Amino acid sequence: MRKGEWACAFSGQGWKSGSERKRHFPKNSVGQIVRFDKLKNRATVFIVGLKEEWDIPIEDLRFIDVTETGDKYPSKICNSCHRLLPVESFAPNQNNLHGPVRRPACKRCRTDIDKRAPKSSQAKRMEKARPKKGSLFECPICNRISIAGVTAKVVADHDHHTGNIRDFICDSCNTGLGRFKNGKNYLHNAIRYLEERDELE
Numbered sequence: 001m002r003k004g005e006w007a008c009a010f011s012g013q014g015w016k017s018g019s020e021r022k023r024h025f026p027k028n029s030v031g032q033i034v035r036f037d038k039l040k041n042r043a044t045v046f047i048v049g050l051k052e053e054w055d056i057p058i059e060d061l062r063f064i065d066v067t068e069t070g071d072k073y074p075s076k077i078c079n080s081c082h083r084l085l086p087v088e089s090f091a092p093n094q095n096n097l098h099g100p101v102r103r104p105a106c107k108r109c110r111t112d113i114d115k116r117a118p119k120s121s122q123a124k125r126m127e128k129a130r131p132k133k134g135s136l137f138e139c140p141i142c143n144r145i146s147i148a149g150v151t152a153k154v155v156a157d158h159d160h161h162t163g164n165i166r167d168f169i170c171d172s173c174n175t176g177l178g179r180f181k182n183g184k185n186y187l188h189n190a191i192r193y194l195e196e197r198d199e200l201e
């Protein structure tokens with residue numbers, strides 16, 4: 001047991017740093033050891049899914065090799081809640097033939113994501129405006145011209161907070177936007193990052 005090692009806090013109980021009261025957090029949360037308190041037989045663990053440090057009894061921790069988790073192993077860490085769960089807790093990935101076998105977020109997190117995007121009347125109206133298969137389509141982001149559903153996949157770009165469709169964009173741009181997480185300002189961060197690094201040259 002060393003600082004920097006990874007552990008699975010299977011009981012989901014401990015003391016949030018600075019707090020006196022024992023409380024619950026999601027069971028099987030994955031965290032990194034910050035320090036040990038041998039006297040109290042506790043470890044301070046940075047719980048990734050909560051972005052918080054918790055003091056956890058050492059007997060409630062199972063030390064894990066995070067590199068031996070994932071689709072090829074019996075258990076996998078959810079990229080959203082960061083709990084270590086059996087691979088069956090992740091839905092098979094149907095979108096990507098050559099990508100990962102299962103979705104990166106667990107079924108429970110997926111449900112939460114879907115709940116945030118209810119179909120509004122605006123969404124239904126927009127759905128009717130979807131470019132028809134075989135029609136000429138210009139992506140408003142990359143400006144590439146294609147034949148919808150033939151030479152490019154056209155997808156609805158959702159505002160993940162309201163569930164409304166913003167517009168239809170090409171699949172490639174949708175994947176790009178997805179990497180920067182809708183609604184958060186990661187795109188601004190990326191632009192700033194590129195600008196700052198360019199200035200260093």
Ligand SMILES: [Zn+2]
Pocket residue numbers: 078079080081082083105106107108109110
């Ligand atoms: Zn999850």
Ligand SMILES: [Zn+2]
Pocket residue numbers: 139140141142143144169170171172173174
């Ligand atoms: Zn595009």
